[in-house]
Amino acid sequence: MYQTRSVRRGDPRLSAALKEREREIASEALARVSAQTRTVAAELLAVRFVERFAASVEVADWTILLRWVDGACRRYAGVLAVAPLLIAVAETVRITVASAAGLPCDIREIDLVHAEIERLASIPRLVREPALHEAIDEIDVALDDLIARLDDSDPLTAEHSRAVSSWCARLGRRLALAKHDIVGVSRCGLIHDVGKITTPLEILNAPRRLSDEEMVVMRRHAEDGAKLIAAMPLVNHMTPAVRNHHERFDGRGYPDGLAGGSIPSFARIVSVADAFNAMIGRRPYRPPFAPSVALERLVENRGTQFDPIVVDAMVDVVTNRG
Ligand SMILES: [Fe+2]
Numbered sequence: 069m070y071q072t073r074s075v076r077r078g079d080p081r082l083s084a085a086l087k088e089r090e091r092e093i094a095s096e097a098l099a100r101v102s103a104q105t106r107t108v109a110a111e112l113l114a115v116r117f118v119e120r121f122a123a124s125v126e127v128a129d130w131t132i133l134l135r136w137v138d139g140a141c142r143r144y145a146g147v148l149a150v151a152p153l154l155i156a157v158a159e160t161v162r163i164t165v166a167s168a169a170g171l172p173c174d175i176r177e178i179d180l181v182h183a184e185i186e187r188l189a190s191i192p193r194l195v196r197e198p199a200l201h202e203a204i205d206e207i208d209v210a211l212d213d214l215i216a217r218l219d220d221s222d223p224l225t226a227e228h229s230r231a232v233s234s235w236c237a238r239l240g241r242r243l244a245l246a247k248h249d250i251v252g253v254s255r256c257g258l259i260h261d262v263g264k265i266t267t268p269l270e271i272l273n274a275p276r277r278l279s280d281e282e283m284v285v286m287r288r289h290a291e292d293g294a295k296l297i298a299a300m301p302l303v304n305h306m307t308p309a310v311r312n313h314h315e316r317f318d319g320r321g322y323p324d325g326l327a328g329g330s331i332p333s334f335a336r337i338v339s340v341a342d343a344f345n346a347m348i349g350r351r352p353y354r355p356p357f358a359p360s361v362a363l364e365r366l367v368e369n370r371g372t373q374f375d376p377i378v379v380d381a382m383v384d385v386v387t388n389r390g
């Protein structure tokens with residue numbers, strides 16, 4: 069088992085101070101690693117490290133952090149440069165704690181923890197597929213992280229994403245998908261707009277129609293989201309649905325201009341759920357449409373913008389036939 073034991077009592081004050089600064093500490097840590105290691109996935113991992121560190125400090129139990137470090141080294145072996153990243157975050161936390169005025173703490177104990185992290189990070193790991201139960205837990209954790217970030221930057225898009233996810237699940241059931249595909253498509257619905265994390269808010273929330281240049285920036289969210297997801301272990305299989313959720317059935321969509329059956333099937337489902345929910349939802353530049361009007365628009369664009377089978381399923385779902 070892990071070689072460091074706490075001799076102190078929990079320190080809720082230090083824990084709260086660390087939690088408050090978790091994003092700041094994560095970005096300082098990222099500045100200490102190579103440019104290739106500086107991905108969004110790495111940033112999420114760094115934030116998670118600080119959270120676990122704070123949780124350990126709060127109850128004086130370092131096994132919370134060390135068990136997580138061990139697991140992260142194992143899970144992300146071969147996917148992320150996890151060892152240098154975790155060592156960089158550990159060092160940044162150490163510096164933060166050492167320089168925090170008025171926060172009583174035992175730096176020697178933190179040094180011992182640091183040494184243990186270095187030991188765990190240096191163990192050679194097998195690159196392997198995670199066990200199924202572990203993958204399911206981890207996917208949800210990774211998705212929660214993403215949605216929390218989206219909520220921070222744009223709560224309206226996060227709310228839209230949750231709604232799209234539940235429309236996708238209902239569509240999946242209506243389309244008689246296998247259980248795991250229903251889960252899969254609803255997860256894709258949840259993160260389809262995650263690329264909007266990087267879209268400037270003045271464009272996202274513009275109370276008017278966007279200019280051509282602004283539209284180009286807005287449209288980038290499909291590719292940006294796909295890049296973000298592609299860099300994340302365990303959720304990168306959702307990349308096609310995220311990248312292609314704005315394709316049109318007639319091939320006039322973006323970013324790849326795919327048509328018909330060459331559009332990934334989850335993307336075709338997300339596309340209908342997304343359009344419907346966008347129409348019935350609040351938008352900064354127009355009032356919501358009534359569900360019946362939104363449904364009419366989907367039917368009008370059946371076979372041009374949308375997959376006809378998915379539109380038919382949506383009609384059934386919304387009119388309670390599904
Ligand atoms: Fe989108």
Ligand SMILES: [Fe+2]
Nearest residue numbers: 228260261342
């Ligand atoms: Fe959307």
